Amino acid sequence: MSDGGPVLALSGGVGGAKLALGLYRVLPPDTLTVVANIGDDFEHLGLTICPDLDTLLYTLSGEANPELGWGRRGETWTFMAALEKLGGETWFKLGDGDLATHVERTRRLAAGETLSAIMDDFRRQLGIAARLLPVSDDNVRTQLETDRGRLDFQDYFVRLHCEPIVRQLKSAGSETARPNPDFLAALADPELRAVIVCPSNPFISIDPILAVSGVREALRDCRAPVVAVSPIIGGKAVKGPTAKMMEELGLPVDAAAVARHYSDFLDAYVADEADRDAVAGLDLPVVLAPTLMVTLEDRETLARIVLAAADRRRR
Amino acid sequence: MSDGGPVLALSGGVGGAKLALGLYRVLPPDTLTVVANIGDDFEHLGLTICPDLDTLLYTLSGEANPELGWGRRGETWTFMAALEKLGGETWFKLGDGDLATHVERTRRLAAGETLSAIMDDFRRQLGIAARLLPVSDDNVRTQLETDRGRLDFQDYFVRLHCEPIVRQLKSAGSETARPNPDFLAALADPELRAVIVCPSNPFISIDPILAVSGVREALRDCRAPVVAVSPIIGGKAVKGPTAKMMEELGLPVDAAAVARHYSDFLDAYVADEADRDAVAGLDLPVVLAPTLMVTLEDRETLARIVLAAADRRRR
Numbered sequence: 001m002s003d004g005g006p007v008l009a010l011s012g013g014v015g016g017a018k019l020a021l022g023l024y025r026v027l028p029p030d031t032l033t034v035v036a037n038i039g040d041d042f043e044h045l046g047l048t049i050c051p052d053l054d055t056l057l058y059t060l061s062g063e064a065n066p067e068l069g070w071g072r073r074g075e076t077w078t079f080m081a082a083l084e085k086l087g088g089e090t091w092f093k094l095g096d097g098d099l100a101t102h103v104e105r106t107r108r109l110a111a112g113e114t115l116s117a118i119m120d121d122f123r124r125q126l127g128i129a130a131r132l133l134p135v136s137d138d139n140v141r142t143q144l145e146t147d148r149g150r151l152d153f154q155d156y157f158v159r160l161h162c163e164p165i166v167r168q169l170k171s172a173g174s175e176t177a178r179p180n181p182d183f184l185a186a187l188a189d190p191e192l193r194a195v196i197v198c199p200s201n202p203f204i205s206i207d208p209i210l211a212v213s214g215v216r217e218a219l220r221d222c223r224a225p226v227v228a229v230s231p232i233i234g235g236k237a238v239k240g241p242t243a244k245m246m247e248e249l250g251l252p253v254d255a256a257a258v259a260r261h262y263s264d265f266l267d268a269y270v271a272d273e274a275d276r277d278a279v280a281g282l283d284l285p286v287v288l289a290p291t292l293m294v295t296l297e298d299r300e301t302l303a304r305i306v307l308a309a310a311d312r313r314r315r
Numbered sequence: 316m317s318d319g320g321p322v323l324a325l326s327g328g329v330g331g332a333k334l335a336l337g338l339y340r341v342l343p344p345d346t347l348t349v350v351a352n353i354g355d356d357f358e359h360l361g362l363t364i365c366p367d368l369d370t371l372l373y374t375l376s377g378e379a380n381p382e383l384g385w386g387r388r389g390e391t392w393t394f395m396a397a398l399e400k401l402g403g404e405t406w407f408k409l410g411d412g413d414l415a416t417h418v419e420r421t422r423r424l425a426a427g428e429t430l431s432a433i434m435d436d437f438r439r440q441l442g443i444a445a446r447l448l449p450v451s452d453d454n455v456r457t458q459l460e461t462d463r464g465r466l467d468f469q470d471y472f473v474r475l476h477c478e479p480i481v482r483q484l485k486s487a488g489s490e491t492a493r494p495n496p497d498f499l500a501a502l503a504d505p506e507l508r509a510v511i512v513c514p515s516n517p518f519i520s521i522d523p524i525l526a527v528s529g530v531r532e533a534l535r536d537c538r539a540p541v542v543a544v545s546p547i548i549g550g551k552a553v554k555g556p557t558a559k560m561m562e563e564l565g566l567p568v569d570a571a572a573v574a575r576h577y578s579d580f581l582d583a584y585v586a587d588e589a590d591r592d593a594v595a596g597l598d599l600p601v602v603l604a605p606t607l608m609v610t611l612e613d614r615e616t617l618a619r620i621v622l623a624a625a626d627r628r629r630r
Contacts, residue, residue: 046422078391082415096411100397107361
């Protein structure tokens with residue numbers, strides 16, 4: 001049965017994780033594999049921090065913080081308060097429970113384990129049936145050329161609150177990073193039902209996945225339908241710097257521009273009903289749907305729509 | 316004025332820190348230097364943990380946890396709970412606020428700073444006027460030969476709850492560790508008023524200080540009086556494995572045995588009134604005093620008694 005086949009989702013953090021959770025809930029257990037962006041990863045306070053992987057880990061395990069939109073449920077902040085008293089760097093907020101993920105991951109990386117193996121163990125420990133794959137076990141780091149010079153991603157994103165004007169983005173390390181073999185194997189699997197590009201920021205969440213050598217080609221060659229969900233709703237980004245960044249990069253801030261960004265491998269596109277006009281000129285099948293995910297039901301509904309769009313495009 | 320001269324205190328963790336706090340409170344600001352045991356230090360979860368230095372740091376800054384007797388005031392435990400969910404090692408309890416000390420120290424050590432420089436900055440950040448010196452910037456680690464084989468200190472002390480029978484102790488690394496130059500300079504200072512050996516476990520807290528090459532000799536040669544305070548009260552240890560260890564090492568469990576342990580450099584000894592008979596045969600000046608420190612006032616009273624005993628022995 002094709003409907004029971006494996007599904008791949010490519011995702012960044014918060015926005016993408018919402019749809020990933022919807023997919024996880026509507027698909028049979030074990031059929032979902034989420035491939036995570038690692039371009040946001042960085043070293044801070046001597047710890048290896050992987051924001052998108054962790055957001056997915058917390059979201060899929062039900063540990064995500066519903067109020068903050070990031071971090072963990074029931075989080076405490078004693079570490080940050082104590083670090084501040086010691087004169088440590090406090091611009092990047094690390095919750096006490098979140099720290100366990102970073103400390104344990106850093107310890108295991110130093111002991112020679114791969115990021116994939118560690119995250120696979122973490123998701124099992126937290127009871128997640130879906131697989132969670134970093135796109136590579138090698139470093140890929142987003143760097144931005146801005147009006148304030150070259151910036152590492154978290155300096156731009158957190159420390160400078162996305163204020164600098166972005167001229168260009170780079171996925172440093174992507175040329176030599178080896179793609180996760182399980183990801184490539186999943187893309188080549190004849191049973192693969194669909195590849196879903198989650199509504200994440202195309203430049204900072206999806207491009208670093210696509211930039212890993214061989215990934216974009218594998219997506220083009222993939223026999224399963226590739227369906228993207230627009231992160232732009234009504235000409236605006238739901239959250240984060242997507243719209244500001246598109247403007248600065250000289251792109252029209254609309255849902256169609258995102259589809260064109262993926263045009264070489266995309267088979268269908270799911271855009272918001274509010275963007276009907278914007279996507280009218282696209283020469284690929286477009287499904288209009290309510291894409292704003294507020295409730296858990298919204299996530300599940302959108303997941304079903306996206307899967308149906310994919311199933312209609314099976315090659 | 317000799318009464319305003321610098322004072323050195325040698326200390327382990329909890330018991331020693333109580334007297335160190337008493338000394339800190341009764342002495343003029345800036346005159347106290349506490350030299351801390353580093354034999355308990357270890358690497359855990361990829362972090363460098365220095366229990367005695369941190370107990371002193373928290374005690375002298377008023378951050379110590381009065382209920383637990385270790386760790387920090389107002390501590391939370393979200394990290395440990397999250398670490399347990401991830402399948403991490405949980406036998407050594409690290410509070411969320413305490414973690415800030417370990418993470419920041421580990422980061423700065425990796426950046427090339429010395430332990431001394433880091434701890435000196437930490438104590439300043441926490442508003443401590445006294446100096447806090449690790450006995451060395453090189454590693455000295457207590458190892459125990461026991462009926463269960465050779466054990467690292469924290470495996471014996473925390474993981475195995477001091478249950479193994481101790482045959483012998485070793486301060487691994489002490490032969491090559493370079494003593495803290497500020498410690499040696501303080502010992503050689505003609506203005507030095509006194510050296511106080513705090514009521515810490517002689518084998519696991521004070522011996523690793525004495526074992527660092529040159530320290531024991533410098534104490535013998537020191538012109539200032541050296542006064543120790545008995546950690547044994549009424550033939551028992553106030554806390555921890557001191558008495559059990561003395562028995563296993565074939566020593567009489569009494570206050571006199573501790574004084575004899577230090578006999579080559581000791582000028583006076585402060586023992587508890589309950590141990591009058593036990594210390595009667597010692598051939599050095601003994602001051603009997605209430606040595607059990609429950610209240611802050613107890614700590615200050617004992618500190619004054621110890622300083623007076625030293626002042627009477629000025630050479």
